[in-house]
């Protein structure tokens with residue numbers, strides 16, 4: 001018999017559901033073989049150390065908001081809603097079109113979502129799930145009825161294409177979800193977010209903010225590009241995602257045995273394997289697409305959710321777990337009854 005999650009007994013007073021998902025990746029494919037011509041690397045190294053075979057790169061003039069709007073359109077179509085019905089747009093990104101206005105305002109303009117309030121959310125790769133929790137709060141407390149959450153990043157603009165430690169890992173893309181109250185038991189059952197600023201140096205873009213405004217000199221030193229301490233990030237990723245997954249499952253009163261599908265952040269296949277091992281979840285239950293897209297930051301889990309949804313990896317009533325980590329460090333998780 002299907003287990004009824006504990007949280008349904010009282011804590012969640014309004015079922016907030018994802019009623020549509022969408023995603024978009026640029027057409028241009030950058031293969032490992034092409035990267036061999038750019039830096040001292042090999043397809044064999046990249047594939048065996050990360051699982052990534054290719055990634056997508058945005059076209060000239062294609063900004064984060066353009067990708068976000070395309071993903072949002074698909075989510076809105078699936079949800080069966082018009083742009084005017086959206087009350088709030090949250091865009092999670094670390095590669096905004098402009099430092100202001102917010103990328104969510106550009107997305108609003110592209111969509112014609114004239115009734116929405118808009119803001120951006122900065123939690124690096126964890127941003128989409130942070131957005132899901134924020135959306136759930138707004139809908140639960142009756143502030144808004146319909147919320148669009150988008151995870152979108154164009155990391156190709158902040159990658160140092162001469163640094164083999166990072167340039168092989170990332171790609172561009174966007175994923176979106178429309179959330180709304182839906183009667184019945186389906187919906188976001190539990191969420192969990194966490195951060196630890198003492199690890200802020202592990203993944204950082206040093207220049208371009210108020211701490212180090214852009215100068216010719218620091219651009220020349222590539223300080224406007226993403227820097228990463230890979231090994232330590234790897235370690236913290238496994239620890240934080242395993243703990244976040246457990247926290248959301250505990251809140252929901254479920255165990256991994258109850259899950260039909262796990263959708264983790266798409267950074268490195270070895271991180272995903274280590275996570276699955278810790279959670280005692282067979283890899284067959286884990287949705288992976290990093291071989292085709294690499295790490296698309298805030299978009300990664302959103303694109304994977306849309307793919308898994310559209311390919312029928314789970315059906316109505318199934319329990320799924322989403323779990324992410326990113327710069328900050330930040331981490332987040334969510335258990336959903338689909």
Ligand code: ACO
Nearest residue numbers: 041042045124125164165168230231233234267268326327
């Ligand atoms: N090609 C060939 N050799 C390389 C490459 C490359 N692309 N990159 C690094 N190497 C070399 C290193 O220089 C090092 O050489 P050395 O021993 O002579 O110094 C060697 O390979 C091993 O380096 P490690 O860092 O030990 O390699 P590791 O097995 O840890 O893999 C990796 C590196 C893939 C970066 C891994 O640590 C990782 O995935 N870390 C997590 C990254 C991550 O998830 N980042 C995203 C965070 S999300 C966000 O918010 C953006």
